[in-house]
Amino acid sequence: MSQASVPTLKQPAIQINRLTRYFGETRAVNQLSLSVMPGEVVGFIGPNGAGKTTTMRILSTLDEPDEGDAYVDGFSVINDPDQVRFRLGFVPDAYGAYPNVSCIEYLDFFARSYGIKGRRRIEAIEKVLEFTHMHHMADKPMNGLSKGMKQRLCLGRALIHEPTVLILDEPAAGLDPRARIELKEMIVSLAEQGKSLLISSHILSELAEMCHRVAIIERGELLASGTVDEILRKSSGLIEDHHANLVSVAVEVMDQVMSVASWLEQQPEVQALQSKNGVIEFLFDEAPAARCDLLRRMVEANLPVCSFSVKRRSLEEVFMNVTKGNVQ
Amino acid sequence: MSGATHRMLQSDQSRVDRLATWFADRCSPILVKEARQAMKSWHFQWTFLLLLLAVVGWSFLGISTALYDSREESGGMLMAGYMFILGFPLGVVLPLASFRSLAREFDDETIQLLSITTLSARRIVLGKLGSAALQMIVYLSAVVPCVAFSYLLRGIDLTQIAMLLMLATVGSMSLCCLGLMLAGFSRLKWLAIMLNLGLMALLGFVFFGWCSFNASFQFMGASRDVFFGSTVFLAIFGGTGYVAFECATSLISFPSEDRSSRVRAAISLQVFLVVAAFTGFIFGLEGPMYEILLYGYPTCLAHYYCLVGAMMVSEQPGLSQRVRRGLPQTLLGRLAWGLYVPGPGRGYLYALSAIWCWNLGIYLLLNSGYISVSRISMVGVPNIALISDYYEFLPLIVNVVFATAYLSFVYLFMLVFGRWIKYGRVLAGVLLLVVAYACMAIACTTIDAFMFWDRGYSYEWNGVAQLWNWPYVLTRIGRYGDDFVGTVMIQSILALMLASGCCWLALREWVVKPTLVPQRVQEESKRRDLAQVAHTEPTSA
Numbered sequence: 001m002s003q004a005s006v007p008t009l010k011q012p013a014i015q016i017n018r019l020t021r022y023f024g025e026t027r028a029v030n031q032l033s034l035s036v037m038p039g040e041v042v043g044f045i046g047p048n049g050a051g052k053t054t055t056m057r058i059l060s061t062l063d064e065p066d067e068g069d070a071y072v073d074g075f076s077v078i079n080d081p082d083q084v085r086f087r088l089g090f091v092p093d094a095y096g097a098y099p100n101v102s103c104i105e106y107l108d109f110f111a112r113s114y115g116i117k118g119r120r121r122i123e124a125i126e127k128v129l130e131f132t133h134m135h136h137m138a139d140k141p142m143n144g145l146s147k148g149m150k151q152r153l154c155l156g157r158a159l160i161h162e163p164t165v166l167i168l169d170e171p172a173a174g175l176d177p178r179a180r181i182e183l184k185e186m187i188v189s190l191a192e193q194g195k196s197l198l199i200s201s202h203i204l205s206e207l208a209e210m211c212h213r214v215a216i217i218e219r220g221e222l223l224a225s226g227t228v229d230e231i232l233r234k235s236s237g238l239i240e241d242h243h244a245n246l247v248s249v250a251v252e253v254m255d256q257v258m259s260v261a262s263w264l265e266q267q268p269e270v271q272a273l274q275s276k277n278g279v280i281e282f283l284f285d286e287a288p289a290a291r292c293d294l295l296r297r298m299v300e301a302n303l304p305v306c307s308f309s310v311k312r313r314s315l316e317e318v319f320m321n322v323t324k325g326n327v328q
Numbered sequence: 329m330s331g332a333t334h335r336m337l338q339s340d341q342s343r344v345d346r347l348a349t350w351f352a353d354r355c356s357p358i359l360v361k362e363a364r365q366a367m368k369s370w371h372f373q374w375t376f377l378l379l380l381l382a383v384v385g386w387s388f389l390g391i392s393t394a395l396y397d398s399r400e401e402s403g404g405m406l407m408a409g410y411m412f413i414l415g416f417p418l419g420v421v422l423p424l425a426s427f428r429s430l431a432r433e434f435d436d437e438t439i440q441l442l443s444i445t446t447l448s449a450r451r452i453v454l455g456k457l458g459s460a461a462l463q464m465i466v467y468l469s470a471v472v473p474c475v476a477f478s479y480l481l482r483g484i485d486l487t488q489i490a491m492l493l494m495l496a497t498v499g500s501m502s503l504c505c506l507g508l509m510l511a512g513f514s515r516l517k518w519l520a521i522m523l524n525l526g527l528m529a530l531l532g533f534v535f536f537g538w539c540s541f542n543a544s545f546q547f548m549g550a551s552r553d554v555f556f557g558s559t560v561f562l563a564i565f566g567g568t569g570y571v572a573f574e575c576a577t578s579l580i581s582f583p584s585e586d587r588s589s590r591v592r593a594a595i596s597l598q599v600f601l602v603v604a605a606f607t608g609f610i611f612g613l614e615g616p617m618y619e620i621l622l623y624g625y626p627t628c629l630a631h632y633y634c635l636v637g638a639m640m641v642s643e644q645p646g647l648s649q650r651v652r653r654g655l656p657q658t659l660l661g662r663l664a665w666g667l668y669v670p671g672p673g674r675g676y677l678y679a680l681s682a683i684w685c686w687n688l689g690i691y692l693l694l695n696s697g698y699i700s701v702s703r704i705s706m707v708g709v710p711n712i713a714l715i716s717d718y719y720e721f722l723p724l725i726v727n728v729v730f731a732t733a734y735l736s737f738v739y740l741f742m743l744v745f746g747r748w749i750k751y752g753r754v755l756a757g758v759l760l761l762v763v764a765y766a767c768m769a770i771a772c773t774t775i776d777a778f779m780f781w782d783r784g785y786s787y788e789w790n791g792v793a794q795l796w797n798w799p800y801v802l803t804r805i806g807r808y809g810d811d812f813v814g815t816v817m818i819q820s821i822l823a824l825m826l827a828s829g830c831c832w833l834a835l836r837e838w839v840v841k842p843t844l845v846p847q848r849v850q851e852e853s854k855r856r857d858l859a860q861v862a863h864t865e866p867t868s869a
Contacts, residue, residue, distance in 0.1 A: 022750070024750065024751075057440075060440075060444050061443070061444060061582065062440050062443055062444060064582075064583045064584060074848070075848075075849070075852075076649075078584055078648070078649070078650075079584070079648070079649040079650055079653075080846075080849050081582055081584070082446060082853075083849060083852050083853075085444055085445065085446050086446060086852075088444070090444050092437070092440060092441070094436075094437040094440075096436055096437050096438040096440070096441045097436065097438075098361070098365065098436070098438060099365065099369075100364070100365045100368040100369055101361065101364065101365060105361070105364055109357055109360070109361040110441070110445060112353070112357030112360065113357045113442065113445035113446065113447045114445055114446050115446055117353045118349065118350075118353060157441070
């Protein structure tokens with residue numbers, strides 16, 4: 001998924017311009033600017049209290065910014081919330097269940113609330129039940145559902161009016177592994193349908209698999225945005241701007257670690273070499289041909305190489321690298 | 329296709345079902361959902377069952393008593409019992425259910441799911457109210473056969489029955505609106521509990537009042553006073569309910585929406601209704617009308633407009649794009665609607681002009697010479713006389729002066745210090761007014777007591793000390809009349825100076841340029857309206 005090509009259209013599905021929101025003296029969101037293109041899945045990550053939910057609430061027309069504005073499909077969340085609501089589906093971190101209401105009645109109510117009438121409403125409900133695989137639960141009361149089922153229903157509710165933009169706030173929180181995988185599949189499927197998604201989550205490994213890009217926020221400020229590799233390049237202290245086309249390579253050797261390391265240090269393209277527990281890490285040209293050449297030379301030099309791999313940084317590493325753990 | 333949706337499709341097969349679906353599509357979705365929920369909820373089922381049992385029980389008991397006493401016209405007594413029974417579900421259960429219905433949306437955080445749909449705040453509140461009305465109809469359906477039965481037993485006529493039922497229904501709806509308005513404040517758990525308790529206490533009091541009224545209604549019979557008195561109650565309930573409804577709508581609407589105009593319009597209508605009904609009532613009475621016109625009306629109106637004015641002058645300054653788009657596009661329209669446009673300055677002018685206009689109206693009414701008013705003479709016997717001395721209008725002036733002064737004070741305070749109040753500005757404005765009232769009264773009374781102790785009693789001294797004490801001056805006017813002309817003159821000049829400054833500041837806010845709705849938004853709305861119409865035809869259901 002992270003390798004998926006992003007469709008490039010002119011107008012962003014979500015455009016956030018210098019958004020600022022105060023709660024008393026606390027600046028929950030501070031001059032935040034971000035855009036999500038149509039069909040793009042963007043992970044919105046940050047520590048607790050970073051301002052993710054506030055930003056999402058503003059985008060969903062549930063709150064108003066003190067400064068700046070945000071646009072969904074070109075409509076302002078402040079001035080044209082009605083237009084925004086037609087285009088946007090929001091799954092908050094709370095499920096919002098009604099007592100004495102079955103799943104189908106719940107979906108029927110929200111379909112009516114979006115002005116979907118007659119046969120079109122029944123078709124919309126049918127479509128959502130099919131997508132969320134909830135046919136067998138349709139007549140069950142909402143209160144009796146498991147957390148995973150409630151989350152599915154909540155996603156279904158957000159999809160009932162076929163929005164082009166989806167905002168999911170901690171959708172995987174509290175779900176068991178199976179429910180998480182199913183949710184991830186649904187999100188991937190939605191992205192394939194061309195919907196734009198902004199997802200916040202603390203489960204970074206899953207987010208990395210789903211998202212085209214991530215945006216990291218802390219103390220209301222956007223610290224970094226882009227693909228995981230892009231962020232790493234920008235944020236790592238080891239890598240300067242002129243080293244932007246380098247990758248981290250890990251070489252595992254059977255013995256003679258020191259001699260292999262000194263051999264590698266003599267190679268002109270190798271930079272920032274470190275060795276630990278029999279593994280030598282260094283930065284090298286990202287071109288596959290250059291790596292292929294280096295490996296060939298190592299074999300020719302009879303070095304005891306067990307494995308030679310490009311080390312991809314995880315989103316957790318990026319997150320830890322970028323954020324400072326500050327709370328407001 | 330799932331079984332559930334298949335059933336939904338099946339239910340559309342017959343013509344009646346198609347029409348029912350078409351009707352439900354036109355109803356508020358909230359009404360449909362709440363009706364479904366209510367039919368499954370235990371409190372509705374139990375209330376209905378208990379109501380049925382009580383009505384049947386009372387029918388047997390009432391008839392047995394009538395037979396035992398050998399009464400010929402026992403309809404009135406039976407009707408009183410039915411109304412007493414009906415008062416509980418209508419006056420207590422329904423308003424509490426309405427309160428809980430909206431407060432629960434905040435508790436369960438479902439309000440945010442509702443807010444992001446295309447339902448407007450008005451439709452949400454209307455849906456809740458419609459649901460209460462539907463339940464009320466179900467409760468009434470249990471009592472109506474018995475009401476018809478009591479009419480057949482004689483002792484009560486159709487006018488009385490209609491009046492009682494109208495009072496019960498309008499009163500119940502009004503209390504439901506009040507419950508919804510209070511629920512609009514229930515964003516915090518502790519506040520919701522406090523408001524719930526407060527509402528329960530109020531409803532208990534109202535229920536007690538309803539029972540007392542109902543009992544006295546039977547004794548007084550179908551007199552003109554009862555008719556006019558009931559009309560006053562209807563006006564108070566109806567007007568206040570409408571204001572509460574508009575407040576509830578404002579409380580849950582989006583911050584950039586116009587949250588004030590409709591409330592102001594509702595207040596104007598409420599005051600007009602209550603004054604009209606009450607004037608009709610007192611013209612029909614042989615009582616102290618002079619006192620009511622000269623003291624009752626101006627004092628109540630001045631305090632009421634001071635209170636609502638304090639709320640209006642505490643609104644956020646500046647108009648959002650959405651409000652600007654909703655403004656009348658013509659100059660004439662903007663002039664006519666100007667006082668109803670949100671904003672503290674226009675709120676100040678609205679409240680001030682209302683106070684002045686109403687008092688001017690009362691003055692013209694009393695001074696016209698076309699009507700004679702009864703008044704209580706010095707010996708306490710009502711007599712008929714025209715007001716001839718100018719100082720007799722001093723109470724009108726005093727009320728105008730004090731209301732102007734207090735309102736101007738709150739307006740100026742909020743203008744200067746309001747920027748530091750980020751949340752609860754409206755509540756802050758009301759609190760400021762209350763604190764100003766209390767501080768002035770306490771300070772003046774303390775000075776008054778000190779002077780009395782130090783120098784002996786002299787009302788001239790008290791007049792100076794109590795210069796800003798509204799109730800004190802008003803009561804003194806009634807007792808000493810023209811001796812207070814000088815004091816009122818000074819107060820009037822000060823208040824006029826203050827009001828002139830405030831009006832100058834407020835008028836700067838008056839000129840607002842409306843914004844045109846962007847082409848894309850217009851096209852989008854038109855497209856959606858057309859789509860809605862296409863899908864609401866019965867054939868498409």
